[in-house]
Amino acid sequence: MFDILSSIFPLALAYTAPLLIIALGGLFSERSGVVNIGLEGLMGIGAFSSAFFISSNYESLGDFAIILGIIIGALAGGVFSIIHAFASINMKADQVISGTAINMLSSAITIYLARSLTGSANIQIIKGFIKNDIAGLSKIPLIGPLFFSNAYATTYLVIIIVIISWYVLYKLPFGYHLRACGENPQAADSMGINVIKMRYIGVILSGILAGLGGAIVITTYYGEFSANVYSGLGFLALAALIFGKWKPFGVLGASLFFGFAKTVADMSQLFEALKKMPNIYFNTFPYVVTILALIIFSKNSVGPKAAGEPYDPGKR
Amino acid sequence: MSKKTISLLLSLVFIFSIALTGCGNKEESEAVKVGMATDSGTIDDKSFNEGTWKGIVRYSEENEGAIEVRYLQPEGEQHTNYINAINDLIDTGHKIIVTPGYKFETAVNEAAANNEDIYFILIDGTTHSEDSFDFVKHDNTVCVLFNEHEAGFLAGVTAALSTKTNKLGFIGGMEVPAVQKFGWGYQAGVHYANKTYGTNAEIIDYIYQGTFNDAAAGQTLAAGMYDKGADIIFHAAGGTGLGVFSEAKQRAEKGEEVYVIGVDIDQYETGKISTGESVTLTSAVKGIDLAAYNYIDAALNGTFPGGEIVTLGLKENAVGIPEENPNLSEDVINKLEEVKQEVIDGNLVIPSTQEELDEFLNN
Known part of the structure; x- marks a missing residue:
């Protein structure tokens, strides 16, 4: 049984990392009061940019290109999210429609760019991150093989970002201001907080994190940008955000939950002990749970109160 | 003159001018318009669409002025999306329509019945109605199938001869005939090599993942199989x-000796790692371009085998493994040539159904 666990754990963590970071992006945006269903599109922009950068610079920069690549993926996501920010903050557009537009625009523009820049809609990278044991830590009995073996560096990066996010959101004035804009922007404004600025920061952070998620997808398990990258990870992240009750550690738990459900479902066919488990339940699990969570939580709505509403200073 | 008369006159002039330009165009171009509707994914998917399109483009390049080519990406993957795409091609004057993939079966069935003057080339599927899988014959349609099991067989023999751990794996996408045939051929190939060349290989895991686009699951499955000792x-x-390739490449970067056998096209490039080597042992390829090329030619020259289901295999050089296989040893390549010859001569029949496979494995 332990070998099965030590086989599943590292893979589940690897799959959870991009899901978690994208969901965390959604958290920043929604906490500032802007609903962002464009996460899928922002992830795609990050995936495309990092794949394009790595594939064209690996020869000259070597492994350094991979690290630069994920930074560029994150930045590209951030830049692209400004469109969403402008439409939904300055123009007071419907945020759901603007987010949908981001998704549609992203999948079209990345394929178009890929084709015109490289001649093919598929951009392959020679090398991405490689799973490694963490020296020292992987020798710890029990925990070592589960958490510190066969792991991608990006997984730890994501965990660190979650902890920093929690600290920033709940321990620093900036976090209070950001959350205030998502709960009651009029009150925040009356206290001298620049709501427009805070919401811009929230949306751009969500773009950066979703873009980073896309870059992680490419550099860990996809290895190639193509139209297939848009397979709903951004929407699953939204589900994790809701299931995690818009809280950093809640989102962490929800993402882990989804990540494990999927990995166990995939792996179940490989092990005699798990073969009898019906993997259809594991596969549908995240979606069923999200719907149930929505039904249960929507009564005492735990989401940011002002999320989805354009800020109108005249309204009290 | 009243406003009405003027607008009537203007519209008449307009209609007349359109009619005239229409005539002019017809006289200018003699080229037959060949249209293609794409399967799921884009035109450069390195698989079905790209292969088909390559064949069409090659034909137009080699026979300059004979055909005018164009492709259309349907808006979705449902029957109606495919019908709409085909109708759009017909409405814009395309006389030969090429559709790759079994998903087009019902759409082509309907379109072929409604447009008897149009040639249809359906690759990797047979026309049937929406309620039954029985083949429906249309005199203006050729259905092209491939002997995937023959390519899978060569892959199996290659794997059995090349493995060091004597453990092999198989990961299929959806459990559809084209994929199943690759798998059955693979099992038969391993069995044949064990019997004929005294190898000792075993397929430890044989799994249909269920989709064609879940790279994460592909990596998970591959990692599990490699962990269990498959190479x-x-x-x-x-x-x-792609997930299988990601996993293999990451292991190869660390020095592990693991390989992938690719599918549909030569995937040597996909398997390349930073040292310049590739994790692609070989690929079970399907000459999709050949099918498009041959039947466009047939339609133009009056030899179109309408109403037939054509099967292309090793004999027609339409399936097999690539010409160049840098990761295979001389010995393996020679043995593969022997096996290939046996199949072409008809001495060796590769199982193409589950029952045939069971029988083959028991012998």
């Missing part, structure tokens, strides 16, 4: 297979 995995899983 060669044959994937017939499209985009899901």
